[in-house]
Amino acid sequence: MCGRGAAADRGAPPERGVRVGASPGTVTGGTVRAVGLSFGYPGREVLSGVDLTVGEGELVALVGLNGCGKSTLLRLCAGLLRPAAGRVLLDGDDLARLSRRAAARRVALLHQQAPSVPGMTVRQLVRQGRYAARGPLGMLRDGDDAVCARAMADVGVADWADRPVEALSGGERQRVRLAMALAQDTGVLLLDEPTTYLDLRHQLEVMQTVVRLREERGLTVVMVLHDLGHAARFADRIVALRGGRVAADGPPADVVTPALLAEVLEVAGRVGRDPVGGWPVCYPDHPIGVSPDLAK
């Protein structure tokens, strides 16, 4: 099921997880391993001894209640936060030993919110994704424009290239931010709620794009999703966080159960199977602790 990438079929062997020295657009996925990861903000412990392994070309969905630490875990895996204990390994290399730029050549993070300067166009914002690949004087290199154009085309925003980002709707901006992350051209993509703000059509388009990129380029993807339906349908594995720890980790068919709904997501509900695709489908009934009558 894990795509190993058409890049491998196009001639030159792709450089795993890192683009340095490789032509833009030839990168393929890498592995991510969190070992005994703990982290807290001042006065608040968030993650405690989290172990997570994501194999090359795997698509993992991260689920859990608001505030359980999903974004924090992605930020740790991108090297934007330093763990209090434990390590993150990218293809076996300790992230703590990599510079921010070196890490950004291997891992791209789609933030829940990305900054945009007033007046900045879509093309200019997407080009920001190339910052880690720039030359010594901060100049874009040959091929960078092509990578940006491909990233915009991948998520269907190429027609907006000259529009100011601030003039876009929330959903349109979300897709532009995804293009910016793709423009980083890394083997590992960390996507924090990539379908937020999107209508159903565009949610499905983004999910299918991610699956396609995984299949075609062998990208490794970890995505935070609140929509358990998307997680169950599209992910190879679902990892559920609860109380700062991994509460469940496995294929959707094993993980998506009434017990997961109750114990991790605090919802009473039932789980069936999609009659066509066979993936698990949730039927949430009511929040745990709230009378079913009040929840109607």
Ligand SMILES: Nc1ncnc2c1ncn2[C@@H]1O[C@H](COP(=O)(O)OP(=O)(O)OP(=O)(O)O)[C@@H](O)[C@H]1O
């Ligand atoms: N910069 C910060 N300073 C202090 N506390 C923070 C900071 N960022 C996050 N937190 C707290 O850390 C906890 C975990 O936050 P995080 O954003 O990782 O949760 P999450 O699982 O991604 O939540 P959501 O589903 O709401 O996006 C929350 O309680 C949050 O309030």
